[in-house]
Amino acid sequence: MDTAENTQTLLDGADLLIDALKLNGINHIYGLPGIPITDLTRRAQAAGMRMISFRHEQNAGNAAAIAGFLTQKPGICLTVSAPGFLNGLNALANATTNCFPMILISGSSEREIVDLQQGDYEEMDQLAIAKPLAKAAYRVLHIDDIGVGIARAIRAAVSGRPGGVYLDLPAKVFAQTIEAQAGKNTLIKVVDPAPRQIPAPEAVTRALDLLKSAKRPLIILGKGAAYAQADADIRALVEKTGIPYLPMSMAKGLLPDTHPQSASAARSYVLPEADVVMVIGARLNWLLSHGKGKTWGGKSSKDWGGQKFVQIDISPQEADSNVRIDAPVVGDIGSCVAAMLNGINASGGNWPKPSGDWLGAIEDRKSKNVAKMAETLAKNPTPMNFHSALNVVRDVVKANPDAMLVNEGANALDFTRSIVDMYKPRKRIDVGTWGVMGIGMGFAVAAAVETGLPVIAVEGDSAFGFSGMEVETICRYNLPVCVVIFNNNGVYKGTDVNAGGGADVAPTVFVKNARYDKIIEAFGGVGVHAITPAELRAAMEQAVRSRKPTLINAVIDETAGTESGRITSLNPKAAKK
Ligand code: ADP
Ligand code: TZD
Numbered sequence: 001m002d003t004a005e006n007t008q009t010l011l012d013g014a015d016l017l018i019d020a021l022k023l024n025g026i027n028h029i030y031g032l033p034g035i036p037i038t039d040l041t042r043r044a045q046a047a048g049m050r051m052i053s054f055r056h057e058q059n060a061g062n063a064a065a066i067a068g069f070l071t072q073k074p075g076i077c078l079t080v081s082a083p084g085f086l087n088g089l090n091a092l093a094n095a096t097t098n099c100f101p102m103i104l105i106s107g108s109s110e111r112e113i114v115d116l117q118q119g120d121y122e123e124m125d126q127l128a129i130a131k132p133l134a135k136a137a138y139r140v141l142h143i144d145d146i147g148v149g150i151a152r153a154i155r156a157a158v159s160g161r162p163g164g165v166y167l168d169l170p171a172k173v174f175a176q177t178i179e180a181q182a183g184k185n186t187l188i189k190v191v192d193p194a195p196r197q198i199p200a201p202e203a204v205t206r207a208l209d210l211l212k213s214a215k216r217p218l219i220i221l222g223k224g225a226a227y228a229q230a231d232a233d234i235r236a237l238v239e240k241t242g243i244p245y246l247p248m249s250m251a252k253g254l255l256p257d258t259h260p261q262s263a264s265a266a267r268s269y270v271l272p273e274a275d276v277v278m279v280i281g282a283r284l285n286w287l288l289s290h291g292k293g294k295t296w297g298g299k300s301s302k303d304w305g306g307q308k309f310v311q312i313d314i315s316p317q318e319a320d321s322n323v324r325i326d327a328p329v330v331g332d333i334g335s336c337v338a339a340m341l342n343g344i345n346a347s348g349g350n351w352p353k354p355s356g357d358w359l360g361a362i363e364d365r366k367s368k369n370v371a372k373m374a375e376t377l378a379k380n381p382t383p384m385n386f387h388s389a390l391n392v393v394r395d396v397v398k399a400n401p402d403a404m405l406v407n408e409g410a411n412a413l414d415f416t417r418s419i420v421d422m423y424k425p426r427k428r429i430d431v432g433t434w435g436v437m438g439i440g441m442g443f444a445v446a447a448a449v450e451t452g453l454p455v456i457a458v459e460g461d462s463a464f465g466f467s468g469m470e471v472e473t474i475c476r477y478n479l480p481v482c483v484v485i486f487n488n489n490g491v492y493k494g495t496d497v498n499a500g501g502g503a504d505v506a507p508t509v510f511v512k513n514a515r516y517d518k519i520i521e522a523f524g525g526v527g528v529h530a531i532t533p534a535e536l537r538a539a540m541e542q543a544v545r546s547r548k549p550t551l552i553n554a555v556i557d558e559t560a561g562t563e564s565g566r567i568t569s570l571n572p573k574a575a576k577k
Contacts, residue, residue: 011183013143013174014040017105018047020150021076023189028449030054030063030442031078035121036107036171041078052449052477054442055469057084061091061104062442062467065164066429067450068101069227072194074157074165075102075446081109081122081171085130091442093133095164098432099224101157104130105167107174111141127168135163143176147187158194161315162227197314199331204339207278207310207327212351214276214308216358217243218263222282223250223432224313228333231425234280237337240344242353244270244362248282249430253422264418265373266365271305272297273361278310281333284322285433286570291323312336377419384533385560386415389486392537393458394420400454400544404429404447408440409460410565411493412486416458435567438466441483445470448479454544455481461510462491468519471551475523480547482540485516486556492565494558517553525549 011019017040021029028050033041045051054060057079064075079088085106095102108127109120117123130137136156140149149167157165178186211217219241225234235255238245244263247254255262263270272295284291292298296305310327311319319328329336344351377391393416397405401423407416407430422428429443441464444457464485474481488494489512496506517527528539530552543550562568 009180010177011180012177013146013169014043016143016146016178016183016187017150017169017174018044018049019184020147020187022047022049023187024150024154024193026073026076026154028052028067029076029078030060030067030446031076032057032060032080032084034080034084036174037078037080040174050449052445052473054445054473056467057087058090058438059442059445059467059470059473061088061102062094062439063446063449064102064104065091065095065098065100066439066443067446068095068157068162069098069223069429070426070447070450072101072158072227072229074154075100077102077104079104079106081107081126082124083122085124085126089130089133090438092130092164092166094432094434094436094439096133096135097434099162099227100164101162103153103157103165103167104134105169108139108168108170110172111170127166130166130168133164134166135161137166137168139168139170140173141170143173143178143183144186146173151188151190154190154193160194160197161313162194194332196335197331199312199329199336199339201339203327203329204336204343207312207329208340208343210276210308210310210327211241211243211278214274215355216273216275217241217354218270218274218277219243219245220248220277220279220282220288221245221251221254222248222280224281225333226251226254226281226426228281229425230334230337233334233337233341237341237344240341241351242359243278244354244359246270248287249417250426250428250432251282252417252428254425256423257421258423263362263366265369266362268295269365270362271295273358274307276308276310278312280312280337283313283318283433284309284311287433312340373419380533381557383531383555383557384536385557386411386486387419388533389484389536389554389556390415390419390458392533392540393456393484396537396540396544397421397456398423399541400456401427402453403427403544404444404451404453404455406430406440406443406447406455406457407459408437408463409458409486410462410491410567411488411561412458412460412463414565420458437463440464441467441470441474444481444483445473445477445479448474448481449477453480454547455479456540456544457481457483459483459485460491461485461487461489461514461516464516468516471520471525471549472523474549475520475525479549480544481549482543483520483551484536484540485551485553487514487516487553488556488561489513489558492563493561512558513555515553517551520549520551523549525551528552530554 067075289295
């Protein structure tokens with residue numbers, strides 16, 4: 001064999017990695033090039049993969065994580081060694097926390113040098129650092145293990161409770177070679193990566209019995225329910241039982257927010273009053289006040305409110321993590337909800353509907369709160385406040401129910417969540433379990449890439465700053481993203497003063513009257529400075545219609561926000577002096 005033929009029959013590590021991903025139906029990579037992965041990014045593109053190149057790895061990581069949430073396939077984030085890896089790690093940890101499946105693949109330095117700490121280029125023991133933050137972490141040292149490495153990473157990311165997986169690839173693996181057919185033989189097309197987990201029949205019966213005994217039942221839907229893509233069965237379960245439901249933030253739209261059984265507008269009434277609560281794909285963490293305390297009708301912050309709980313979750317360890325779960329149903333939500341529905345259908349027409357008293361009391365609260373909100377939304381102050389601006393966003397989303405909505409900030413988050421109705425599943429993606437700032441542009445890019453649908457990103461001006469440079473990425477790939485910045489001159493609001501009286505502004509205050517719209521103009525996108533609701537409306541409608549990258553600087557009254565939005569009580573109290 002001459003040399004030319006010889007090289008043709010060889011594959012290197014980069015080839016095999018690309019083949020392994022493609023073999024498993026993964027065609028998108030979110031990343032940022034550099035040593036040792038630059039050539040890999042080029043070759044992925046040459047091999048027909050979509051390689052979306054970012055300006056900062058955290059944003060690429062967030063994009064991968066939300067791609068995982070939207071598609072049930074692990075999103076891939078590809079970074080360089082030590083600093084690039086660390087930049088991506090924030091997103092990996094956030095993915096694990098939120099149960100989003102992603103794989104962070106980072107190139108790394110030579111093991112021999114790292115382990116002797118001899119000071120290699122970008123030296124770091126990345127595997128050890130990733131381990132506590134990831135659901136699983138693996139390293140591939142030989143080219144013939146790439147197939148197994150990818151297969152293990154995929155299974156770990158999507159099976160059971162989904163999460164973030166780290167895959168460490170030392171530079172030399174990319175350059176190792178293997179004879180082509182032998183290499184292909186090492187690859188694994190993962191069969192049934194997220195096996196169904198059927199709940200035990202007795203667990204289903206126990207849950208149905210408890211639900212049946214309820215006088216004031218309530219269902220809570222979390223983002224696990226949205227992730228599960230069991231939309232029709234979840235809707236049928238809610239409607240057949242007639243039980244009022246509350247969607248968590250990213251479960252909004254699983255049933256349309258305008259559904260008559262939605263109790264969102266009566267949240268503070270239903271939580272303490274309910275006697276049996278069925279939680280589907282949500283954790284009783286801080287976002288649900290740990291299932292106890294005053295929110296739930298307890299007398300003090302730790303006091304149990306007396307509710308009994310059914311919890312449907314894939315993680316057998318989730319039950320009892322905060323309060324007693326009387327009827328845990330462990331399995332995947334699709335299988336669990338289907339089993340519950342079977343039980344309900346088996347009862348013929350005998351399933352007891354919640355009492356008219358309970359439903360009537362909820363309806364009462366709802367209509368009062370909705371009327372109060374309508375009054376507030378109808379006001380037209382100058383400058384705009386969160387409500388008058390969100391009245392516009394609410395209309396635009398209603399007219400474009402397929403559009404994706406990304407949301408971050410404090411007030412900009414809380415008000416958007418409560419004012420903007422969602423009509424379809426998995427349309428609202430936001431700061432999630434940590435309330436983390438910085439997901440905005442990464443989520444917006446992936447939402448556009450994965451769905452092809454228009455994306456509206458409602459961003460606090462502080463929140464936007466964490467990922468703002470990706471506006472260039474949005475323009476570069478010509479993505480149909482409309483960023484709306486609620487600009488109130490700072491973190492929470494723009495009116496704080498320097499408590500020491502010095503020349504520096506207060507820590508929460510930004511440059512006054514900043515023109516964020518100019519940023520996108522630098523990259524050829526459409527920038528709009530919107531002072532009135534009419535200007536905001538025209539700009540948003542145009543952006544959604546044209547699908548052109550757009551950034552709207554919506555000027556909001558700088559006095560309008562409150563510290564930390566709705567969670568101001570979580571700020572430690574200063575000692576009274
Ligand atoms: P939220 O923030 O909306 O309240 P969480 O992230 O706290 O939701 O909870 C999501 C829950 O959903 C997690 O406990 C996770 O184990 C569970 N989960 C995720 N995917 C599935 C699935 N396919 N089947 C069952 N449970 C799931
Ligand atoms: N850093 C990170 C990574 N996440 C955080 N959540 C914070 C800091 C603290 N933080 C919040 O919780 S909200 C917020 C910060 C800095 C920004 C709020 O200001 P905003 O929104 O301009 O984005 P509003 O509408 O003015 O409240």
